[in-house]
Amino acid sequence: MVVATPAKGKRLTDAVGAQNIAFSRPAGERVTAFGCPATTPQRGEELLYCPGNSQRAPEGEQRVPCDLGGGASGGPWLAGFNSAAGKGTVVSVNSDGEGDGGTPMYGPTLDKTARAVYDAAQRG
Template sequence: MSETSTSVIKSANRSAVMTAAHCVRRGSSPVNTHIAMVFVSAYSKGKMPYGAFAVRTAVTPRNWENDSTDDLSTLVVDADKSGRKLTDVVGGQDIAFNRPVGGTISAFGYSATRPQLGEELLHCVGTAKEKSGVQAIPCDMSGGSSGGPWLADFHATTGKGTLVSVNSALDSLTPTEMQGEVLGATAKKVYDRAQHS
């Protein structure tokens, strides 16, 4: 079993989750997609307050499948055992496309580092800056945090913000800097394909 971080986003089918593409599919390898995935909202130390939602499909950019670029994916989950759609149960974050890079970002993830070992939600807060076609914030979360949301205008009391990226990779030269894709036209196509499936 492997873990990844994700975020529920508002969508037409009320069943979409945004994550990093490398969490669901091996890059530059169109046929290597993970199967039998579930989404668990608000997981903490073995507790699953909203239950688990089976992942029905994963939509990734063709650029990821062929060239390992555009590291993002939108998952579509089935209704729960009671027939309820995901956002009807847990709500969802707004999402912004073509938003200029900058401003204060709160990034979240289930880092595999000790002592958490993927059992606790961690977060980083920093100012986003553009870097080599992606965006970056100061953050040292490790594997397991991949796919976790980057939220602008985050309000701790409501837990709501606007999704502007997801954790993609720590910079290899600066392991205290998290990088994430800029959500542009490709991200919008992936989101639209998922929200209408």
């Protein structure tokens, strides 16, 4: 998330675009997870993606059966991803994986707390 003061009357999202975001989405949704793993051979220089159905995981998290590798943390999970438009709806982000970031990838459920943080950032 980026918070920026409008410049010359233009919001950052108007200038560069943005993904949609949704909160409290249930597990079981088809998502595409994205990340730039720091592991070899990508070394953080290549964007990888992996489609899969999200599943419930312990402690309020969700998981998706992807192996993006270590360093992919923070990459979005997009529901309804349209590859031609490059758009989707952020429903989670990569936060952890098994071992060195392997299968599955885990991400938080963007709940009411995440919504409150997002709303506060929107208000500035």
